[in-house]
Amino acid sequence: MTFSFKLHATDGAARMGVIHTPRGEIATPAFMPVGTAGAVKAMFPEDVAATGAHIILGNTYHLMLRPGAERVAALGGLHKFMNWPRPILTDSGGFQVMSLSSLRKLTEEGVSFQSHIDGSKHMLSPERSIEIQCLLGADIQMQLDECPAIPIAQDKAAESMRLSLRWAERSKRAFAEKSKPGQALFGIVQGANYEDLRRESLSRLMEIDFPGYSIGGLAVGEGREEMFRVLDFTTPVMDADKPRYLMGVGKPADIVGAVARGVDMFDCVLPTRAGRHGQAWTPDGPITLTNARFAGDETPLDPDSSCPASRDYSKAYLHHLFKAGEYLGPMLLSWHNLHYYQQLMDGLRAAIAERRLSDFVGEFRARTGETVL
Amino acid sequence: MTFSFKLHATDGAARMGVIHTPRGEIATPAFMPVGTAGAVKAMFPEDVAATGAHIILGNTYHLMLRPGAERVAALGGLHKFMNWPRPILTDSGGFQVMSLSSLRKLTEEGVSFQSHIDGSKHMLSPERSIEIQCLLGADIQMQLDECPAIPIAQDKAAESMRLSLRWAERSKRAFAEKSKPGQALFGIVQGANYEDLRRESLSRLMEIDFPGYSIGGLAVGEGREEMFRVLDFTTPVMDADKPRYLMGVGKPADIVGAVARGVDMFDCVLPTRAGRHGQAWTPDGPITLTNARFAGDETPLDPDSSCPASRDYSKAYLHHLFKAGEYLGPMLLSWHNLHYYQQLMDGLRAAIAERRLSDFVGEFRARTGETVL
Numbered sequence: 001m002t003f004s005f006k007l008h009a010t011d012g013a014a015r016m017g018v019i020h021t022p023r024g025e026i027a028t029p030a031f032m033p034v035g036t037a038g039a040v041k042a043m044f045p046e047d048v049a050a051t052g053a054h055i056i057l058g059n060t061y062h063l064m065l066r067p068g069a070e071r072v073a074a075l076g077g078l079h080k081f082m083n084w085p086r087p088i089l090t091d092s093g094g095f096q097v098m099s100l101s102s103l104r105k106l107t108e109e110g111v112s113f114q115s116h117i118d119g120s121k122h123m124l125s126p127e128r129s130i131e132i133q134c135l136l137g138a139d140i141q142m143q144l145d146e147c148p149a150i151p152i153a154q155d156k157a158a159e160s161m162r163l164s165l166r167w168a169e170r171s172k173r174a175f176a177e178k179s180k181p182g183q184a185l186f187g188i189v190q191g192a193n194y195e196d197l198r199r200e201s202l203s204r205l206m207e208i209d210f211p212g213y214s215i216g217g218l219a220v221g222e223g224r225e226e227m228f229r230v231l232d233f234t235t236p237v238m239d240a241d242k243p244r245y246l247m248g249v250g251k252p253a254d255i256v257g258a259v260a261r262g263v264d265m266f267d268c269v270l271p272t273r274a275g276r277h278g279q280a281w282t283p284d285g286p287i288t289l290t291n292a293r294f295a296g297d298e299t300p301l302d303p304d305s306s307c308p309a310s311r312d313y314s315k316a317y318l319h320h321l322f323k324a325g326e327y328l329g330p331m332l333l334s335w336h337n338l339h340y341y342q343q344l345m346d347g348l349r350a351a352i353a354e355r356r357l358s359d360f361v362g363e364f365r366a367r368t369g370e371t372v373l
Numbered sequence: 374m375t376f377s378f379k380l381h382a383t384d385g386a387a388r389m390g391v392i393h394t395p396r397g398e399i400a401t402p403a404f405m406p407v408g409t410a411g412a413v414k415a416m417f418p419e420d421v422a423a424t425g426a427h428i429i430l431g432n433t434y435h436l437m438l439r440p441g442a443e444r445v446a447a448l449g450g451l452h453k454f455m456n457w458p459r460p461i462l463t464d465s466g467g468f469q470v471m472s473l474s475s476l477r478k479l480t481e482e483g484v485s486f487q488s489h490i491d492g493s494k495h496m497l498s499p500e501r502s503i504e505i506q507c508l509l510g511a512d513i514q515m516q517l518d519e520c521p522a523i524p525i526a527q528d529k530a531a532e533s534m535r536l537s538l539r540w541a542e543r544s545k546r547a548f549a550e551k552s553k554p555g556q557a558l559f560g561i562v563q564g565a566n567y568e569d570l571r572r573e574s575l576s577r578l579m580e581i582d583f584p585g586y587s588i589g590g591l592a593v594g595e596g597r598e599e600m601f602r603v604l605d606f607t608t609p610v611m612d613a614d615k616p617r618y619l620m621g622v623g624k625p626a627d628i629v630g631a632v633a634r635g636v637d638m639f640d641c642v643l644p645t646r647a648g649r650h651g652q653a654w655t656p657d658g659p660i661t662l663t664n665a666r667f668a669g670d671e672t673p674l675d676p677d678s679s680c681p682a683s684r685d686y687s688k689a690y691l692h693h694l695f696k697a698g699e700y701l702g703p704m705l706l707s708w709h710n711l712h713y714y715q716q717l718m719d720g721l722r723a724a725i726a727e728r729r730l731s732d733f734v735g736e737f738r739a740r741t742g743e744t745v746l
Contacts, residue, residue, distance in 0.1 A: 037693075037697040038690070038694075038699075039694060039697075039699045039700075039701040041699065041700055042700035042701070042704070044681075044701070046681070062697075066693070066697055067689070067692075067696070071668070074669065075687060076671065081689075081693075082690065296444065296447065296448070298448050308417075312456050314448060316448050317454050317455065319440075320410075320411060320440045321411075321412060323440070326411075326414065327414055327415035327700060327703060327704070328412040328416070330700060331415070331700070331704065
C-alpha cells in the first residue's frame with residue numbers, strides 16, 4: 001500500500017499514466033474537483049465520482065478554521081466526514097491565508113493571521129500545515145509555500161522562492177514524523193516567471209526528494225501565454241518519473257495546453273463556481289444560460305451525454321432555474337461542468353495513449369476558438 | 374386512460390387506496406412534495422421519485438409569472454420541462470395571488486393583481502386558471518377559489534364560500550373545454566370553521582360533480598385542534614368514492630391526524646423548507662442541526678435508512694454544512710425530510726391496510742410527543 005506513479009504513454013511532452021494510492025488509482029492527466037470546505041459545492045459525492053473524478057481537493061485553510069482539523073480527525077478523518085472514500089489531496093493553506101485572512105504576518109517561522117470567519121488568531125507553519133493535513137488524512141499533501149503574484153521583481157521572487165525551499169525541508173521532516181504509510185507529500189516549485197529561479201527551486205526540491213512536484217505561483221494573473229512560457233522551461237527539467245501538479249489551473253484551454261506541456265494534475269474551482277453562476281462549458285466553449293436567448297431553447301446541453309444534468313434538462317429549463325433562483329440550477333450546472341471537465345481529461349488521456357494529441361488539440365482549438373499552443 | 378380512484382381498505386374513518394391517472398398510480402394517503410416554480414427545491418427529480426413520491430405539486434401563480442404558462446406549453450408541458458414524467462397536481466393560483474402579489478382586486482370575474490417579481494399586471498379568473506393549468510398539462514387541477522383566513526365572521530365566510538361555488542361552476546365548464554382525457558378537476562370545499570357552511574359548500578360541489586374534492590381554507594392559522602374539529606364534521610359527509618385532498622397540510626402530526634379522519638392527499642412545503650433551514654424530521658420529532666450539540670455527533674440521522682441522505686452523513690457533517698453555508702446541507706436535509714414524509718405515508722398505508730392505525734397513531738404520539746387525536 002504505497003504511493004507510486006507509473007507512466008503508460010507519452011506523446012511529445014504529454015504524458016498518460018496512473019497514480020496508485022491506498023485509496024484508489026488516479027488516471028492522469030487528472031482534474032481534481034475542489035471541495036473547499038469539506039464538500040464539492042452543490043454536488044453529492046456519488047455524483048462527483050460518477051463524473052469520472054478519481055480524486056478531489058480539500059482546502060486546509062477552510063477546514064482548519066471550520067470545523068477544525070482536530071474535529072475532523074475526531075470524526076474519523078476527512079474521507080469519512082464528507083463521505084468520499086477515494087483519494088483526497090489537500091493544499092497547505094498558505095495560498096488562502098494570503099488571499100482570504102486579515103492581519104497576516106509572514107516570518108521565517110510561518111504565517112500568523114486572523115480568521116476571515118470569526119477573527120480568531122492562528123499560526124500556520126510548515127509543521128502545523130503538515131499536522132493539519134495528517135489530521136485530515138489527506139492522501140496527497142502539499143508543503144507550505146509562499147505564492148507571490150506575477151509581476152514580481154527577481155530579487156523578491158528569489159527571496160520568496162528560497163523561503164519556500166526552507167519550508168519544503170521542514171515540511172518533509174514534519175511529514176516523516178506525522179504521516180501514515182501510503183500518504184505522499186509534494187514539493188512546490190516556485191520562482192515566478194524567471195527561468196533560473198524555477199530551475200534553482202526545482203533542483204533543490206529534487207535534492208530534498210519528493211514523490212511528486214507541484215508547480216505553484218502560476219494562474220496568479222500572468223495570463224495564459226506567460227503561464228505556458230513558464231511551463232515550457234519548467235516541465236522539461238522536472239523528474240519524468242514523478243507526477244507534476246499545476247496548482248489552481250484552470251480553464252479547459254489552460255488544461256489542454258498544460259497537458260501538452262507535460263503536466264499530470266490540475267485543480268480549479270471554475271467548473272463548480274461557473275456552474276453556480278449559470279455558465280456551462282460545452283465542446284464549443286462556454287455559454288451563459290441566464291442569457292435571454294436560452295429562454296425558449298428546448299435542446300439540452302448535450303443530448304448524447306451519459307450525465308443526466310447534461311442530457312435530461314432543456315437550456316430553457318436551466319435558464320428558468322437561474323432566473324427563479326432555484327438551487328437546482330447550480331446543482332445541475334456544477335454537475336454538467338464537472339462532467340465536461342472529466343470528459344475532457346478522458347479525451348486527453350485517450351489521445352495521448354493513441355499518440356494523436358496534436359489532432360485532439362487542433363480540434364479543441366477549432367471548436368472553442370481558444371489559443372492553446 | 375381515465376382518472377379513477379379505488380379504495381382498497383379502511384380502518385375507522387381512515388382510507389387506503391389508489392388514484393389511477395394516465396401518468397401513473399398514486400397510492401393514498403399520499404404526500405405531494407411541492408415544486409413551486411417548476412422544481413422541488415434543492416432536489417433532483419429522480420431523488421424525489423426515489424423517496425417514494427408518486428405525484429408532486431406545481432404552483433400556478435409562480436409558473437404563470439415565470440416562465441409563463443404559454444412558454445411551458447411551447448416547451449412541451451410542465452412534465453417535460455421539469456423532467457418529472459409522473460403525475461402533477463397544480464393549484465389554481467388563487468391562494469398565492471392573495472398571499473404574494475400586490476394591488477390585488479377581487480371581483481366576481483376573478484382577481485386582478487401585480488406580479489411580485491416584476492410588477493406586471495395580470496388577471497386570474499376561473500377560466501384563465503384552468504387555461505393555465507391545461508397549458509401546464511397538470512393531471513389534477515384545482516378550481517379557482519377564495520381562501521379567507523380564520524377567524525372570519527360567518528356572513529363574510531358564507532359570501533366568500535358562495536363566490537367559490539360560482540367559480541367552481543365556471544371552472545368546470547372551462548375544464549370541459551380545455552382539458553385532455555384523463556385529466557381531473559377537483560372542487561374545493563370552503564366555509565371556514567362553520568359546519569353549516571362547509572356542508573352547504575360540499576353539497577353544492579357534489580351537485581356540480583367533481584372526480585375529487587379538496588378541503589381548502591384550513592392550515593391558515595386556526596391551529597391543529599380547530600383544523601381537526603373542522604375535519605371531524607367535513608370528511609364524514611364527503612363522497613366516499615372520491616379522493617379527498619387537504620390543501621397545504623402539513624406537519625407530520627397534522628397528516629397523521631387528518632389521515633385518521635379520512636383524508637387521502639396532502640401537500641406542504643415544510644419538508645423542503647425546513648430542510649433548507651437545517652431542520653430534520655426524525656421518528657422522534659424534528660431536530661435542528663445548526664444546534665451546537667450536533668457539532669461532534671458522528672451518528673447519521675438514520676443508520677438503517679434506504680435514503681443516502683439519512684444514512685451516509687453524520688449529524689456533525691450536516692451541522693458543518695449549514696454553518697459553512699454549503700448547498701449540500703439543504704440538498705441533504707430536503708432529501709432526508711421528503712424521505713421521512715414518504716416513509717410516514719408508507720407506514721400509514723400499511724397500518725390502514727392491516728387495520729392497526731390506532732396502534733400506529735399511538736406509537737407516533739408516544740415517540741414524537743405530538744397531539745394527534
